Amino acid sequence: MKIIVSALVVGLVLSGCTGGGGLLDKEDRVGLSGDGSFGQGGNMEPGSIGYFQNSIGDSVFFPVDQSSLTQQAQAMLDVQAEWLIENARSEVLIEGHADEQGTRAYNLALGARRASAVRNYLVSRSVPADQLQIVSFGKERPLEVCSQESCYSQNRRAVTRVSGALAG
Amino acid sequence: MQKWMVLILVVFGLVLPLEARAAPLKLTLTEGVIQPIPYAAPVFVAENSAAEDWSAKITALVIRDLNSSGLFREVSKSKYISQITSFASPVQYSDWKAINVQALVTGAVTISSKDQLVVKFRSYDVFAGQELGDGLQFVGTKDRWRRIAHKVADSLYSRITGESGYFDSRIVYVAEKGPKNAREKALSIMDADGENYRPLTDGKSLVLAPRFSPNGKQILYTSYETGFPRIYLLSLANNRRQVLENQRGTMSFAPRFSPDGGAVVYSVTKGGNTDIYRLVLGSGQSQRLTTVPSIETAPSFSPDGRQIVFESDRSGTQQLYIMPVSGGDPRRISFGKGRYGTPVWSPRGDMIAFTKQSKGRFHIGVMRFDGSEERLLTASFLDEGPTWSPNGRVIMFTRETRGAQGSSGLYSIDVSGRNLKPLRTPHGASDPSWSPLGK
Structure with missing residues (x-):
């Protein structure tokens, strides 16, 4: 089984390198060249949304049924907070998500707890509270689709979505 | 929702008082293991030629509903000793008892002069040798044939279990x-x-x-x-x-x-x-x-x-x-x-x-x-x-x-x-x- 999986990964990388539009190829382009679609200045501009998403990182992850922030999450949110203060945008929406192992309504409430934990932390780091809205998608919008912990751990997340023009 | 359908309760002949029944057919619903009740539902009699297609469809859906509940088991038509060719004729209980049918449903379908479906049915407690409840009739437009069949199935479900049904939902x-x-x-x-x-x-x-x-x-x-x-x-x-x-x-x-x-x-x-x-x-x-x-x-x-x-x-x-x-x-x-x-x-x-x-x-x-x-x-x-x-x-x-x-x-x-x-x-x-x- 392991051999097959590795072969698949190699396949993906190869198709990416030959410009087939594979997953890795796409990520490379976002990081290296950019197509200017992420707002002013292209992706390498430190004030761009692309930079926030890819160089800082827009997602923090949570343990099972938890909404407390790990040290790793806090470290990322510290950098997010600095960036958000420096590059105040009109709209910042924090999305909370859960993995599929829970009932629908509970997962909505759990995702809201996660989004709220991120919001509270950013506010504690001086990001203006009125700039930050939260929403929960519960288990409705997983990032990864397998039914294993390797995917679940990626799905238990809060994503800081920045949009709109630079304020001021 | 009821506008399109007229429900008429028709008493077809004499109904014996309840006390007179020897062993009334009654499925008691408990949470334990239930033996499905064997029943027969001969194809409803088409009372005019326009009703022929409808009677087959309606009977089949009534049977499908009843079977889907897991509480009833249809006895195969190939085992029938007597056939139901007229809705009005008396039922030969012994013929149904012989093939171990406990509940019998007979019905008739007519297309009325207003081009509406008229569906009548009767149910029988075979072992008690008597009719179970009164004859019932449903009238409705043809496009509502499924609802009519579900209502017939709900009535039968209710007569045999003593509880309301759920098919017309x-x-x-x-x-x-x-x-x-x-x-x-x-x-x-x-x-x-x-x-x-x-x-x-x-x-x-x-x-x-x-x-x-x-x-x-x-x-x-x-x-x-x-x-x-x-x-x-x-x-x-x-x-x-x-x-x-x-x-x-x-x-x-x-x-x-x-x-x-x-x-x-x-x-x-x-x-x-x-x-x-x-x-x-x-x-x-x-x-x-x-x-x-x-x-x-x-x-x-x-x-x-x-x-x-x-x-x-x-x-x-x-x-x-x-x-x-x-x-x-x-x-x-x-x-x-x-x-x-x-x-x-x-x-x-x-x-x-x-x-x-x-x-x-x-x-x-x-x-x-x-x-x-x-x-x-x-x-x-x-x-x-x-x-x-x-x-x-x-x-x-x-x-x-x-x-x-x-x-x-x-x-x-x-x-x-x-x-x-x-x-x-x-x-x-x-x-x-x-x-x-x-x-």
């Missing part, structure tokens, strides 16, 4: 299309047997957990139309919808009607905390019923409207609680190992159905409203969200399969734990809500 649910990480969800409605599917929303906005109103005319549901989950009230007659809660900075979800249809209970999330609220429709007045920092959600009224069962993780994990309808001290009712959610009070009032998570599996279960007699009816990778048939006999729920290609579908099971079966839907399906009978 509908399901509102969420139809699902597309990959797991970008699933398109549309509010949809269909008959309880999966026919007459019709989408109610276009699938552009994520929708969740629709619920029927007690009169069957409205649907409560949650939609992300504004980008945030909000509860909406949809009127089925004109497809008009209105948002019920629209406070900036909050989310609202998990709505359910009160039994009189005049109020709604639901969850509101403010600042990351989820509590239960009650809104009196028309007044715009909402009352907060829980005020703790834990998650309180999935509220459901008792059938008398006086209590609310809900889930809360105030103890550390999801458990079930019951509180008075105006709020106040909740009483915990679930104490087994695992997590309990999505409680729904049975329309009979005696049981609560729920979702249980234990050791990485999901179950649909039932317990008494005092928490006793817990029984798990199903087990799978992911079962959730039970809804009761209008007679409180069958539970429908969502089953999701595991993996990247996993998808959702609807299943039903008898409250006894028997007769688990999938309901065929045109797309993936989740979050079913059963309508009241005849709505």
Whole structure:
């Protein structure tokens, strides 16, 4: 089984390198060249949304049924907070998500707890509270689709979505 | 809904008084093992040539309904000793007794001069040698033939079990299309047997957990139309919808009607905390019923409207609680190992159905409203969200399969734990809500 999986990964990388539009190829382009679609200045501009998403990182992850922030999450949110203060945008929406192992309504409430934990932390780091809205998608919008912990751990997340023009 | 159909009670001849019956046919529904009742339903007699196609279709659907309940077993037509060629002729009980038929149904179909379907039927208790109830007649337009057949099946179900049926009912649910990480969800409605599917929303906005109103005319549901989950009230007659809660900075979800249809209970999330609220429709007045920092959600009224069962993780994990309808001290009712959610009070009032998570599996279960007699009816990778048939006999729920290609579908099971079966839907399906009978 392991051999097959590795072969698949190699396949993906190869198709990416030959410009087939594979997953890795796409990520490379976002990081290296950019197509200017992420707002002013292209992706390498430190004030761009692309930079926030890819160089800082827009997602923090949570343990099972938890909404407390790990040290790793806090470290990322510290950098997010600095960036958000420096590059105040009109709209910042924090999305909370859960993995599929829970009932629908509970997962909505759990995702809201996660989004709220991120919001509270950013506010504690001086990001203006009125700039930050939260929403929960519960288990409705997983990032990864397998039914294993390797995917679940990626799905238990809060994503800081920045949009709109630079304020001021 | 009744405008198109006239129900006429016709007494065909003399009905013996109840006391005179030797051993009246009666299936007593318990939670134990049930032996399905053997019955025969010869093809209803077509009383004019225009009725021929209809009589075959209607008889087949009556049989399909009865068999689907798991409570009845049709005796093969190849075993018949006598044939029913006239609705008026007396029944030869001995011929049916000989092939061990306990209940016999005879019927006739006519197309009237107004081009309407006229369906008559009689039922017989073969071993007691007498008619079971009176002859009944349903009249309706041809396009409603399925409803007429369901009504015939409901009448038969009711005569034999002593309880109301559930075949003439509908399901509102969420139809699902597309990959797991970008699933398109549309509010949809269909008959309880999966026919007459019709989408109610276009699938552009994520929708969740629709619920029927007690009169069957409205649907409560949650939609992300504004980008945030909000509860909406949809009127089925004109497809008009209105948002019920629209406070900036909050989310609202998990709505359910009160039994009189005049109020709604639901969850509101403010600042990351989820509590239960009650809104009196028309007044715009909402009352907060829980005020703790834990998650309180999935509220459901008792059938008398006086209590609310809900889930809360105030103890550390999801458990079930019951509180008075105006709020106040909740009483915990679930104490087994695992997590309990999505409680729904049975329309009979005696049981609560729920979702249980234990050791990485999901179950649909039932317990008494005092928490006793817990029984798990199903087990799978992911079962959730039970809804009761209008007679409180069958539970429908969502089953999701595991993996990247996993998808959702609807299943039903008898409250006894028997007769688990999938309901065929045109797309993936989740979050079913059963309508009241005849709505």
